[in-house]
Amino acid sequence: MVGLLILIMVVFFIYSILSTVIIRWLNVKISRRVPHEHTIALTFDDGPHPFYTRALLDLLKKHGVKATFFVVGENAERNPELIKRMQAEGHALGLHHYRHVSSWFLSPIGLKNQLERTNAVLKRITGDETYLYRPPWGHLNLFSLWFTKRYRIVIWSHIFKDWKVKECKEHLLHRLKHADSEGAVFVLHDNGAMLGADEEAPRYMLESLETFIEDALNRNIRFITLDDAS
Numbered sequence: 001m002v003g004l005l006i007l008i009m010v011v012f013f014i015y016s017i018l019s020t021v022i023i024r025w026l027n028v029k030i031s032r033r034v035p036h037e038h039t040i041a042l043t044f045d046d047g048p049h050p051f052y053t054r055a056l057l058d059l060l061k062k063h064g065v066k067a068t069f070f071v072v073g074e075n076a077e078r079n080p081e082l083i084k085r086m087q088a089e090g091h092a093l094g095l096h097h098y099r100h101v102s103s104w105f106l107s108p109i110g111l112k113n114q115l116e117r118t119n120a121v122l123k124r125i126t127g128d129e130t131y132l133y134r135p136p137w138g139h140l141n142l143f144s145l146w147f148t149k150r151y152r153i154v155i156w157s158h159i160f161k162d163w164k165v166k167e168c169k170e171h172l173l174h175r176l177k178h179a180d181s182e183g184a185v186f187v188l189h190d191n192g193a194m195l196g197a198d199e200e201a202p203r204y205m206l207e208s209l210e211t212f213i214e215d216a217l218n219r220n221i222r223f224i225t226l227d228d229a230s
């Protein structure tokens with residue numbers, strides 16, 4: 001019995017954690033930056049959210065900034081008008097699984113379904129195939145590279161703990177302003193409904209983001225989408 005338990009734990013470790021560490025360490029097929037100087041690619045995960053994503057789109061439009069949205073399939077299905085708006089306003093779209101589940105707990109077929117289902121949802125709404133993929137929490141499994149051959153996997157160069165209200169209030173603006181802008185890929189979150197996040201966090205993220213964008217534009221920093229960077 002103990003032997004079986006140890007075997008299951010070893011198999012799980014190889015399938016999930018070890019695969020993630022090795023793939024990310026070897027940098028196989030994964031990008032963390034864009035090849036442009038004095039440039040930032042803003043990316044937003046976990047949406048669309050009916051209130052915060054709309055507010056975010058308004059903010060980006062006001063400042064003429066384009067970004068990339070890694071959307072959760074079921075949220076996209078519930079808010080198709082926001083997906084259409086992202087497309088119409090020149091933002092890029094990527095997959096972030098149909099449900100916000102870690103690849104560590106998905107079977108190979110489960111992972112394939114998460115990708116295909118989300119791609120199908122976006123294709124129904126936008127008419128386009130999606131080629132960008134960011135796995136939730138950056139978690140990969142042994143089969144991730146096999147099933148994502150047609151996708152470009154982009155994680156991030158900077159992550160800011162913006163899913164917590166306290167972190168947003170106390171540190172986010174400082175962290176954004178002091179991050180480098182040499183082809184950086186920032187990940188922020190326009191939905192606080194995911195496991196471990198504070199529901200209200202996007203409200204405070206948006207406040208800091210607006211101040212940061214105004215400051216960055218004054219410093220002539222360019223904002224691009226991951227489509228522009230390909």
Ligand SMILES: [Zn+2]
Nearest residue numbers: 045046136137
């Ligand atoms: Zn996520």
